[in-house]
Amino acid sequence: MSSYPVGTAPVKAEFILAPSSLPVDDDAAEGGSSNTRRQRDDEGAGDGEDGPAHKKVKLTGAQKKKLAREEKKKQRGSNKGRRWTKVRDELELCWKFANNNSCEFGSECRFTHDIPAYLAQKPRDIYFPSPSDLTDSPPFAKIPETGSEESDSSVDFRTRCPVFDDVGICRLGVKCRFLGGHARKADDGTIQLVEDETKKVDGINATTEVNFATPNILKLLRTKKYPFPVTDAYLKEVKDAAEEQERTKEVAEPPAGGDAEVVVQAPEPEPDSTMAEASEPSPVKSSLDEAAAQVDTPDVPPRFAEKRRLTWSDKTYLGPLTTVGNLPFRRLCVDYGADITCGEMGLASSFLSGSKEEWSLVRRHRSEKMFGVQLAGSKPALLVPTAEVIAREFSSGVDFVDLNCGCPIDLVFRTGSGSALLDAPGKLGKILIGMNRALGDIPLTVKLRTGVKEGRNTSHKLMPRISAEWNVAAMTLHGRTRQQRYTKLADWNYIKECVDAVRAREADEDLPRIPIFGGGDCFSSQDYWSAVDQSGVDGVMIARGALIKPWIFTEIKEHREWDISSRERLDLIRKYAEYGLDHFGTDTAGVNTARRYLCEALSFQYRYVPLGLLEQLPGRINDRAPLFRGRDELETLLASGDSRDWVKISEMFLGPAPESWSFTPKHKSNAYGSEEGQG
Numbered sequence: 001m002s003s004y005p006v007g008t009a010p011v012k013a014e015f016i017l018a019p020s021s022l023p024v025d026d027d028a029a030e031g032g033s034s035n036t037r038r039q040r041d042d043e044g045a046g047d048g049e050d051g052p053a054h055k056k057v058k059l060t061g062a063q064k065k066k067l068a069r070e071e072k073k074k075q076r077g078s079n080k081g082r083r084w085t086k087v088r089d090e091l092e093l094c095w096k097f098a099n100n101n102s103c104e105f106g107s108e109c110r111f112t113h114d115i116p117a118y119l120a121q122k123p124r125d126i127y128f129p130s131p132s133d134l135t136d137s138p139p140f141a142k143i144p145e146t147g148s149e150e151s152d153s154s155v156d157f158r159t160r161c162p163v164f165d166d167v168g169i170c171r172l173g174v175k176c177r178f179l180g181g182h183a184r185k186a187d188d189g190t191i192q193l194v195e196d197e198t199k200k201v202d203g204i205n206a207t208t209e210v211n212f213a214t215p216n217i218l219k220l221l222r223t224k225k226y227p228f229p230v231t232d233a234y235l236k237e238v239k240d241a242a243e244e245q246e247r248t249k250e251v252a253e254p255p256a257g258g259d260a261e262v263v264v265q266a267p268e269p270e271p272d273s274t275m276a277e278a279s280e281p282s283p284v285k286s287s288l289d290e291a292a293a294q295v296d297t298p299d300v301p302p303r304f305a306e307k308r309r310l311t312w313s314d315k316t317y318l319g320p321l322t323t324v325g326n327l328p329f330r331r332l333c334v335d336y337g338a339d340i341t342c343g344e345m346g347l348a349s350s351f352l353s354g355s356k357e358e359w360s361l362v363r364r365h366r367s368e369k370m371f372g373v374q375l376a377g378s379k380p381a382l383l384v385p386t387a388e389v390i391a392r393e394f395s396s397g398v399d400f401v402d403l404n405c406g407c408p409i410d411l412v413f414r415t416g417s418g419s420a421l422l423d424a425p426g427k428l429g430k431i432l433i434g435m436n437r438a439l440g441d442i443p444l445t446v447k448l449r450t451g452v453k454e455g456r457n458t459s460h461k462l463m464p465r466i467s468a469e470w471n472v473a474a475m476t477l478h479g480r481t482r483q484q485r486y487t488k489l490a491d492w493n494y495i496k497e498c499v500d501a502v503r504a505r506e507a508d509e510d511l512p513r514i515p516i517f518g519g520g521d522c523f524s525s526q527d528y529w530s531a532v533d534q535s536g537v538d539g540v541m542i543a544r545g546a547l548i549k550p551w552i553f554t555e556i557k558e559h560r561e562w563d564i565s566s567r568e569r570l571d572l573i574r575k576y577a578e579y580g581l582d583h584f585g586t587d588t589a590g591v592n593t594a595r596r597y598l599c600e601a602l603s604f605q606y607r608y609v610p611l612g613l614l615e616q617l618p619g620r621i622n623d624r625a626p627l628f629r630g631r632d633e634l635e636t637l638l639a640s641g642d643s644r645d646w647v648k649i650s651e652m653f654l655g656p657a658p659e660s661w662s663f664t665p666k667h668k669s670n671a672y673g674s675e676e677g678q679g
C-alpha cells in the first residue's frame, strides 16, 4: 500500500489522474440566510472577478508566497457574482387559463389567453426519465427517439409529469413543461388536461406540503397589525422587573449628592446599519428590549411540564443548512434515513416584517417526521413575537423551534445574533424564557458553537445553564468556535467536556437529562458511532456529510459503509430533481429554479470519493481528493468539479438549460480546467 500525505484521500493509484484538486471553502458556503444571501448577491454583482491567472513568469520565493496567499484569499469567500433571475416563458400564459379557468381580467389581463399561440412557441416537453432509463455509460439517462409525426408539436405524450404522478393533478396545467404526462389530444386536435381521481385523493393525504403562511398573515405582519398578547405581556413583565430592580438599586445605593440619576447601562452591540434587523422597525419598543437584556429573568416555567414530549434518542438528525437544506433536499434525506430535520435559518426580523421568502422556510414536507424551524435574532422583542406567530399559525406543523446560537457570519454576528449570543448569557436567558412561553407546548431547542474566539471555549459554562435554568428540550453543539474555519477539525474532546458538565449539573439538581447532539465532521457510520461512544452525546447532527453523501443516514442506521454505485447515485439525483419540481413547480420558472438548487446540491456531491476507490476506509470529510477517474464513465462524471458538468447532469432530468439561465456556485467551483465554471 502506498503512503498518503496527511489530509489527502487515499485514492488507489490506478484511479488517480492528477495529484491534487483545488480546496473548497465550506465557510463561504455556510454564510447567509435568504436575506443576507440576497444582500451578498447584490454586493459583488458585476465585479468581474477573473479566474486565477497562470502566467509563466519567473517569481522569487517571496513573490511566490505572496501570490499563493492572494490565490488562497481569492478562492476563499463566497462567490460574489451570484445573481439569480427567474427564467420565464417568452410568451406568458395566464395561469387561470392554463388550468381551464376563466380570468376576471378578460382582455385586460397582462398574460396571454391564446393557448394555441402559447403552445406554438412553447419548447417541446421535457422527458423525465424513470429509474430504468438510467445507465452508467453515456448518455446515462436514455431519452426515447421522437416519432417524426409528433416532433413538431410541443407536447410529448411519452413523458411523465412527476407532480401529476404523485398527486393526480398538476397545478401548472398547460404551462407544465411535462404537459404530455397529463394531457390528451381531443378529436378536434386541441390539447385537453386530464386528472387522475384516485391519485388525487391519495395525493392529498400522502405527498403534500404544510405550513403555508397565508397572504392575510403576511399582510398583518407587514402592517404591524398582527396581535402579540403573549409577547406584550412578557416584555412588560421584563420591563417592570427592570424598573423594580432599578428602584431597589437606587434605594440601596443613593447617589452622592442631589437627585437620583438613572444609571444607563452599556447597551448590547447595536445592529450594524446595513443589517436587515436594523433596517426594519421592531414591532415592540426597543426600550423594552434593552430592559430585557439587563434584568433578572422572569418566572421560569416548570421544566418540560407544559411541552410536548418528543423522542430524540436513536434518531438521525439532519442539521439546518442555509440554501442547500431546502425542502426537496430534506425530503431526499428522509428517504435515505433522516429522522429529524430542521429548516434553514430564518431571521426573526424578516419573519416579523412579513417576508414571503422567509416564511417559505417554515414549509415542511409531510414525509419529515420530526421537523424544526430555526430562528436567528438578537433580542427578545424579535424572537419572542416570531415564536408567537409560529405557535399560533403552525402549531401542528412544527415539532420544535431551534434558536441559532452558532451562525458565524459577520452579517449575522454583528447584529448580536447567531454565535454573538454565546457571549450574552443574560440576554440569551430572557430570549429562551420568552420564546418558551410564546411557543406554548412546542419544545424549544438551541444550537451552539463551542465559543466565539479560538482558544476561548465557553459552552461548558453556558450549556449547563441552558439545560438547568432555561427549560430547553434539546441542545446541539457544533464542536468549533466562531473563529475556527472548517479546515480545522471539530473538537470532540471538548464536546465530551460539555456533555459531562451538563450531566453533572443535572445530577446535582436532580433534573431529567436533556438530549444533547454533537456535530462536526461526521462522514461515515464509523465516525458516527465512535463519536457517540466517546463523547456521550445522544446523537450526531449531520451537515456536510449529508450534502456530500445524502445516503449517510442509511449507513449510520445499518452500521455499515456503503460503496454506492454511480447508477444508484444518479437515481438519487433523479429523485432530487423530481422533488425540486414538486416544490418549485413544473413550469419554465420552476424547472429552472429546481435546476439551480440541483446544481447547488451537486456542488457538494461531486466531493464524494467512492469507497471502492479508496485504499483505506472509511473516507474522511476534510481529506482533499486528488483528481481521479471513476470505475465507470458515470462515476467519473459525478466526480467532476466543473459546474458545466453539473448543468449537464441537470439537463438529463430538467431538459436543456435556457440561454438566459446561468449558474454560479456558492463556493468557487473547483473546475477541472482552471477557470471558474461558466455553467
Ligand SMILES: Cc1cc2nc3c(=O)[nH]c(=O)nc-3n(C[C@H](O)[C@H](O)[C@H](O)COP(=O)(O)O)c2cc1C
Pocket: 026, 029, 030, 031, 319, 320, 321, 322, 323, 324, 344, 345, 374, 404, 406, 407, 447, 478, 490, 519, 520, 521, 522, 541, 542, 543, 544, 545
Ligand atoms: C452550506 C452550509 C449551510 C449551513 N447553514 C446553517 C444554518 O442555516 N443554521 C445552522 O445552525 N447551521 C448551519 N450550518 C452549520 C451546520 O449545520 C453544522 O453545524 C456544521 O456544518 C458542522 O457540521 P459538519 O461538520 O457535519 O458539516 C451550515 C453549514 C453549511 C456547510
